[in-house]
Amino acid sequence: MLKTLLAAASGLAVVGAGAFWFITAPTRTAEAALPNHVADLANGERIFHAGGCASCHAAPGAKGEEKLKLGGGLALNTPFGVFNVPNISPDPQTGIGGWSTVDLVNAMMHGTSPEGANYYPSFPYTSYARMRVEDVIDLKAYLDTLPVVVNQVADHQLGFPFSVRRGVGLWKRLYLDPSPVVALPADASDAMRRGQYLVEGPGHCGECHTPRGPIGGLQTATWLAGAANPEGKGVIPNLTPHAEGLESWSESDIAYALESGFKPDYDSFGGSMVAVQENMALLPAEDRDAIAAYLAAIPPHPDAVSAEPGS
Structure with missing residues (x-):
C-alpha cells in the first residue's frame, strides 16, 4: 500500500512539474511571421521618444546627446527586489547589438529573451504587447544607429520565489494581454x-x-x-x-x-x-x-x- 501511495505521489509530482513547465513556457513570434516591412528610421525615432527609452536606459541625469547612450545600469528598487536596467545600446557583447529584429519583437511583445527565457515585468512588455510589429521593427533599426556603450550590467537582486524566472510565465498568463484596455466608442476619432x-x-x-x-x-x-x-x-x-x-x-x-x-x-x-x-x-x-x-x-x-x- 505504501509503495502504491509513493508511486502515485511521484506520478502526480511528475505530472505537476510537466504542467508547470508547459504553462510557463515563453512565447515567441517566428521570424518568418514578421511582416515584409522596410524599416523607417524617422518613425523609429518617434517611437523611441514615445516609449521614453532614454528615461530608463540612459545614465541618470543625462542631457542632450548623452541621452542617446543607452548603457543601462539604473537600479529599480521594488518590493520584489532590485531590478537593474539593461544595456540596450548596439554593443554586441554587453548590449543588444547582436540581436536580430525578431529578438526585439519577442522581447517587447512577448517578454521573451533571445535565449528563450521569461523577462521580468519591470520591463513593461505588457504595454509593448499592444504595439504594431512594424513600429518595433522601425525602433530596432533606429536603436542600431545609436552610440555603442560597453557596460556589463549586474544581474537582478531578487530573493526566492521571485528569483525563479520560469515562474514569471504564470504571471504572464494572467497579465500579458495585447488587447486594448479601454473600449472606445465605435465613432471614436x-x-x-x-x-x-x-x-x-x-x-x-x-x-x-x-x-x-x-x-x-x-x-x-x-x-x-x-x-x-x-x-x-x-x-x-x-x-x-x-x-x-x-x-x-x-x-x-x-x-x-x-x-x-x-x-x-x-x-x-x-x-x-x-x-x-x-x-x-x-x-x-x-x-x-x-x-x-x-x-x-x-x-x-x-x-x-x-x-x-x-x-
Whole structure:
C-alpha cells in the first residue's frame, strides 16, 4: 500500500512539474511571421521618444546627446527586489547589438529573451504587447544607429520565489494581454485611437499611473486612476477625467503640458514625470493632441490611492 501511495505521489509530482513547465513556457513570434516591412528610421525615432527609452536606459541625469547612450545600469528598487536596467545600446557583447529584429519583437511583445527565457515585468512588455510589429521593427533599426556603450550590467537582486524566472510565465498568463484596455466608442476619432495606441502601447503610461495588485499586475478596472509611487514618496497622479484627476483640464491644457511641462495652474511637472514630458515634447504635435483626446475620453475614476499625510 505504501509503495502504491509513493508511486502515485511521484506520478502526480511528475505530472505537476510537466504542467508547470508547459504553462510557463515563453512565447515567441517566428521570424518568418514578421511582416515584409522596410524599416523607417524617422518613425523609429518617434517611437523611441514615445516609449521614453532614454528615461530608463540612459545614465541618470543625462542631457542632450548623452541621452542617446543607452548603457543601462539604473537600479529599480521594488518590493520584489532590485531590478537593474539593461544595456540596450548596439554593443554586441554587453548590449543588444547582436540581436536580430525578431529578438526585439519577442522581447517587447512577448517578454521573451533571445535565449528563450521569461523577462521580468519591470520591463513593461505588457504595454509593448499592444504595439504594431512594424513600429518595433522601425525602433530596432533606429536603436542600431545609436552610440555603442560597453557596460556589463549586474544581474537582478531578487530573493526566492521571485528569483525563479520560469515562474514569471504564470504571471504572464494572467497579465500579458495585447488587447486594448479601454473600449472606445465605435465613432471614436482617429486622433482618439492614435492616443489610445500611444498611451496603452509604447507610452506605457499605465505602468506608473495604474494601481497594482499584490503580485504586481495592473488593476485595469481603475485604469490610469493613480498609483503608489514606486520611488517611495507620494503617489502617481490620476489621469482620468474625474474631479480628482484631469476633469478641469481641457485637451489643449493636456497637450500644452506635455509640450512645455507647465500645468494649467502654472505649476510644473516634477519627479520622474519631468523626463517623460521631455520625451513627449519631442513628438509631433499631433501625437500630443492625440494623447489628450484619449485621456479626455477614458472612463473617469476617483483616485485609486491616497497620499499619506506629509508625503
